[in-house]
Amino acid sequence: MPNKIAVEARNAVKVFGQGDTSHSALNDVSISIKQGEFFTLLGPSGCGKTTLLRLIAGFETPTSGQILLDGADITALPPNKRAVNTVFQSYALFPHLTVAQNVGFGLQMQGRPKAEVKATTAEMLALVKLDAMADRKISQLSGGQQQRVALARALAPKPKVLLLDEPLSALDAKLRKDMQIELKRLQHETGITFIFVTHDQEEALTMSDRIAVMSAGNILQIGAPRDIYVKPANRFVASFIGETNFLPGTTAPGGVRLDCGATVAVDGSFMPGKVTLAVRPEQVRVQGAGTAGAIPAIITNWVYFGTDTHCYLVLSDGSPVVARLQSPAMGEAGLEIGASVGVTFAPGAAQVLKD
Amino acid sequence: MANASFSASRLPGFSTIATIVFVMLYAPIVTLVVYSFNAGKTVTAWEGFSWRWYQQAWTNDIVQDAALRSLTVATCAMLIATTVATLAALGTTRTGPFAGKTLISVMINQPLLVPDIVTAISLLIFVAALKVATGYQGLAYLIVAHAAFCIPFAYLPIKARLESMDLSLENAAADLYASPMQTFRRVTLPLLAPAIIAGGMLAFVISLDDVVITSFVKSGGQDTLPTYMLGQLRRGTEPDVNAISTVLLCLTVLLLSLFFVLTRKRD
Numbered sequence: 001m002p003n004k005i006a007v008e009a010r011n012a013v014k015v016f017g018q019g020d021t022s023h024s025a026l027n028d029v030s031i032s033i034k035q036g037e038f039f040t041l042l043g044p045s046g047c048g049k050t051t052l053l054r055l056i057a058g059f060e061t062p063t064s065g066q067i068l069l070d071g072a073d074i075t076a077l078p079p080n081k082r083a084v085n086t087v088f089q090s091y092a093l094f095p096h097l098t099v100a101q102n103v104g105f106g107l108q109m110q111g112r113p114k115a116e117v118k119a120t121t122a123e124m125l126a127l128v129k130l131d132a133m134a135d136r137k138i139s140q141l142s143g144g145q146q147q148r149v150a151l152a153r154a155l156a157p158k159p160k161v162l163l164l165d166e167p168l169s170a171l172d173a174k175l176r177k178d179m180q181i182e183l184k185r186l187q188h189e190t191g192i193t194f195i196f197v198t199h200d201q202e203e204a205l206t207m208s209d210r211i212a213v214m215s216a217g218n219i220l221q222i223g224a225p226r227d228i229y230v231k232p233a234n235r236f237v238a239s240f241i242g243e244t245n246f247l248p249g250t251t252a253p254g255g256v257r258l259d260c261g262a263t264v265a266v267d268g269s270f271m272p273g274k275v276t277l278a279v280r281p282e283q284v285r286v287q288g289a290g291t292a293g294a295i296p297a298i299i300t301n302w303v304y305f306g307t308d309t310h311c312y313l314v315l316s317d318g319s320p321v322v323a324r325l326q327s328p329a330m331g332e333a334g335l336e337i338g339a340s341v342g343v344t345f346a347p348g349a350a351q352v353l354k355d
Numbered sequence: 356m357a358n359a360s361f362s363a364s365r366l367p368g369f370s371t372i373a374t375i376v377f378v379m380l381y382a383p384i385v386t387l388v389v390y391s392f393n394a395g396k397t398v399t400a401w402e403g404f405s406w407r408w409y410q411q412a413w414t415n416d417i418v419q420d421a422a423l424r425s426l427t428v429a430t431c432a433m434l435i436a437t438t439v440a441t442l443a444a445l446g447t448t449r450t451g452p453f454a455g456k457t458l459i460s461v462m463i464n465q466p467l468l469v470p471d472i473v474t475a476i477s478l479l480i481f482v483a484a485l486k487v488a489t490g491y492q493g494l495a496y497l498i499v500a501h502a503a504f505c506i507p508f509a510y511l512p513i514k515a516r517l518e519s520m521d522l523s524l525e526n527a528a529a530d531l532y533a534s535p536m537q538t539f540r541r542v543t544l545p546l547l548a549p550a551i552i553a554g555g556m557l558a559f560v561i562s563l564d565d566v567v568i569t570s571f572v573k574s575g576g577q578d579t580l581p582t583y584m585l586g587q588l589r590r591g592t593e594p595d596v597n598a599i600s601t602v603l604l605c606l607t608v609l610l611l612s613l614f615f616v617l618t619r620k621r622d
Contacts (some may be wrong), residue, residue: 005516020563056531058529059526059529061528079526079529079530080529080530080531080533080534080535080538083532085530085531086526086527086530087528088523088526090523092521092523092524092526092527094524094527094528094542095546096546097546105528105531105541106532109531109532109533109534109537109541110532111526143513153531154530154531156576157531157532212383257436282616305424
């Protein structure tokens with residue numbers, strides 16, 4: 001059960017338009033999503049994440065390649081014959097129906113008996129805590145309530161997979177945080193596989209079991225949030241997920257020799273030649289000038305963020321480095337603009353990237 | 356106005372021009388309506404309030420006959436035109452891209468582009484040939500001709516509604532296991548209904564007040580209200596024409612007001 005594959009895309013290609021105006025939205029994408037997983041497709045707009053979701057839902061057919069659901073090829077099936085449901089970015093709730101009629105729509109279309117439709121609708125409304133709103137019109141609901149109706153409507157037919165297309169993007173920050181927790185709870189309670197599309201890296205990191213980072217129609221990296229954050233596969237992933245310092249250098253025995261002259265020890269093996277070293281700002285430490293093994297740097301600015309203080313530095317070759325330091329409980333951090341200091345990296349923090 | 360932005364109402368002559376335009380638009384109609392209640396026979400001297408001309412028109416068999424024919428033709432033309440227009444609007448908005456799609460949208464609006472008199476004369480020749488060939492002289496020619504020129508009036512509001520409707524609603528229905536036919540009946544049609552009714556009413560009004568095409572297509576003894584009124588005026592003014600006009604005016608204003616209520620942007 002835990003390793004059973006729910007959804008699979010095999011060499012999926014999607015090209016929109018023809019001839020000179022054609023545009024490739026997905027280039028040969030293959031992906032396997034496990035049953036019961038909270039899987040996120042993450043990337044900037046236009047990266048192909050929504051296209052991939054629409055291929056799974058059946059709103060688009062792939063130019064080539066296959067889509068499988070529970071091992072069966074569903075590439076040629078229309079959306080109404082696929083046991084997957086979608087939560088749309090715009091919610092797409094039926095304005096002429098009540099909340100309960102919206103939630104029961106899928107069950108009704110499946111031809112379930114009236115009593116079952118009624119019971120399941122009530123159960124779903126309870127699940128999203130909207131029991132009191134059953135007979136309301138959609139236009140009488142707030143954005144957050146509409147969001148929950150959309151969720152209940154998509155979950156009611158008990159789909160094998162739930163597709164969520166940036167469902168939280170229209171909500172304000174506070175509501176968004178609540179809904180993130182709500183979504184995790186719903187996924188846990190229903191055990192349904194969730195495929196979640198977002199461009200918000202923080203949302204992806206906090207909610208997902210696994211993330212696929214996409215760019216320009218390709219999947220760049222698939223992995224658990226921690227793996228992707230700690231060991232980004234390339235420069236795009238490193239810069240898209242969280243903030244990163246990029247330091248140019250050349251491979252040297254035992255590590256990477258930075259352009260400023262200092263050598264940084266790096267784990268693992270890599271191709272010799274020009275490389276980029278990536279270090280997360282929270283892994284950078286600022287110490288006194290002349291500390292053994294520290295890279296000389298000058299503080300150019302610092303900004304207080306509450307819990308953190310961001311310290312902006314520059315190395316001797318002009319490369320900028322940002323350090324995210326924990327703000328001291330009392331008083332100033334003792335940072336002085338223009339001061340000469342030494343910079344060190346936490347052990348194992350520096351990653352060698354392919355460009 | 357708080358900010359000093361441009362406002363047309365402050366241009367010199369604005370109120371003068373506006374006043375002239377509205378007087379031009381409404382003074383003749385007001386005169387007509389007022390004199391339809393005149394007790395006397397002229398439209399120059401007011402001789403007191405009276406329902407006389409309304410009674411005269413109401414009890415006139417020829418007027419009744421023409422009114423009934425007008426309503427029959429307008430109702431049939433409205434039903435045909437609205438059905439065709441709905442199908443045409445679906446065919447030009449709920450289909451994939453195909454060659455000539457824009458051209459077809461434009462061609463459906465032929466009656467808006469070709470002058471009425473040209474259509475009327477071409478129909479006169481065409482229908483005359485059909486009458487000779489089939490021997491049928493009935494009302495069907497008028498109904499079909501009216502339906503044809505009413506189509507764009509029904510088509511435009513329906514198409515506008517379909518274009519502004521979020522396609523994701525239909526996607527959502529399909530996603531929730533509705534077949535294409537169920538999606539149409541349960542989602543597209545209910546959401547489109549106000550526009551269909553509005554388009555139908557516009558078509559009805561357009562059919563009801565047509566003179567040119569009706570005059571050329573009708574057989575003998577097939578007068579509609581407008582062609583009857585025109586015939587009456589040729590013989591000299593009878594104030595009962597004013598009364599009929601006022602009734603037609605009220606009906607039209609009522610239907611068009613409903614049209615605007617139904618097509619008003621909601622949700």
